[in-house]
Amino acid sequence: MPGYLLRRLGSALLTVWLMSLLIFVLVRMVGDPAYLLMPPEATEADRQLFRAQLGLADPVPLQYARFLAGMLRGDMGNSFHFGAPALSMALSRLASSLLLVGVSLALALAVGLSLGVASAVRSGTWTDRLASIFAVLGQAAPPFFVALLLIRLFSVQWGWLPTGGHGSWRHLILPVCALAWYSAAGIARLTRANMLTVLEADYIRMARIKGLPAHVVIGTHALRNAALPIVAFTASQFGVLIGGAVAIETVFSWPGFGSLMVEAISTLDFTVVQAAVIVSVLLFVSINLAVDVLYALVDPRIRYRQ
Structure with a gap:
C-alpha cells in the first residue's frame, strides 16, 4: 500500500508540474500586456520599462523558475491589472465555483443514476427509449447552448427565473441545470451499460430465485457491484464541469x-490566469488521488496490479 500511494502521489505531482509549465508557456503566446495595459501614446521605452x-x-527560463519558486511558497505574483495578489483573487472566487460545480455534480449523479438504473431495469420499454434520448441529447448539446435555451425559455419568455447574477437559490437553478446536463447524460449511459451486465450475473438470478424484493436485488446487489466504474467516471466529471463552468459563468454572470x-485573458493578466489554472489543477488532481486511494481500499487487487 505505501508503494502504491507513493506512485500515485508522484504521478499527481508530475501532473501539476507539467500543467504549470504548459500554462506558463501558453499565456505568453497570447500577446504582450505592455501594449494592452499602457496608453496608446506610450513609447517603446515606456513599454520596455513597464516589462x-x-x-x-x-x-x-528565469521567469518560469521564479514562478515555480513562488508557487511552492504560495505566492503567484500580483495581478497586472488590479495589483492584488493573483492567488488571493483566484481563491476568492473558489467558493462560488465550487458551489456551482458541486451542486451540478450532485444533480448530474442523482439524475444519471436514476435514469441509468430505470433504463437498465426496464430495457426495451418506453422508459429505456426516453432515457436513451436524454443521454444522446445531453452529450450532443454543448452546455452554453443549453444555457442560452434555458434563459430564452425560463427567463425571457416565461419570466420565472433571473437571467444571471448571484445571491439567492433562484440564481443557481439555471446555471446548475445547464452545467449538469452533459454529465448526467454520461452517467446515465454508463450506469445503464454496467447495470445490464450485472443484472445478467448468476448471483443476481440466484437472489431473484430466493424471492428477495426487487429493490434489494437492484439497490443492494446490482447497483453496488456496478458502482466502481461510475464512481471513477463521476470523479472525472469534476474536471469536465470546471472546464464547462468557464462558459456557463460567463453566460450567467456568475x-x-x-x-x-x-476577464484575466481579455486583459492579458498572466498571473491571474496562471493562479486560477493551478488551483483548478490542484483540485482535480486531489480528487483523483482520493479516488485512487479509495479504489485501492475497496479492491486490494488494484494496488498489486499497478
Whole structure:
C-alpha cells in the first residue's frame, strides 16, 4: 500500500508540474500586456520599462523558475491589472465555483443514476427509449447552448427565473441545470451499460430465485457491484464541469473561476490566469488521488496490479 500511494502521489505531482509549465508557456503566446495595459501614446521605452517592472523583460527560463519558486511558497505574483495578489483573487472566487460545480455534480449523479438504473431495469420499454434520448441529447448539446435555451425559455419568455447574477437559490437553478446536463447524460449511459451486465450475473438470478424484493436485488446487489466504474467516471466529471463552468459563468454572470479567467485573458493578466489554472489543477488532481486511494481500499487487487 505505501508503494502504491507513493506512485500515485508522484504521478499527481508530475501532473501539476507539467500543467504549470504548459500554462506558463501558453499565456505568453497570447500577446504582450505592455501594449494592452499602457496608453496608446506610450513609447517603446515606456513599454520596455513597464516589462522590466513586471519581470517580463527577463529570459523566459528565469521567469518560469521564479514562478515555480513562488508557487511552492504560495505566492503567484500580483495581478497586472488590479495589483492584488493573483492567488488571493483566484481563491476568492473558489467558493462560488465550487458551489456551482458541486451542486451540478450532485444533480448530474442523482439524475444519471436514476435514469441509468430505470433504463437498465426496464430495457426495451418506453422508459429505456426516453432515457436513451436524454443521454444522446445531453452529450450532443454543448452546455452554453443549453444555457442560452434555458434563459430564452425560463427567463425571457416565461419570466420565472433571473437571467444571471448571484445571491439567492433562484440564481443557481439555471446555471446548475445547464452545467449538469452533459454529465448526467454520461452517467446515465454508463450506469445503464454496467447495470445490464450485472443484472445478467448468476448471483443476481440466484437472489431473484430466493424471492428477495426487487429493490434489494437492484439497490443492494446490482447497483453496488456496478458502482466502481461510475464512481471513477463521476470523479472525472469534476474536471469536465470546471472546464464547462468557464462558459456557463460567463453566460450567467456568475462570479467564479470562469468569469475571472475570461476577464484575466481579455486583459492579458498572466498571473491571474496562471493562479486560477493551478488551483483548478490542484483540485482535480486531489480528487483523483482520493479516488485512487479509495479504489485501492475497496479492491486490494488494484494496488498489486499497478
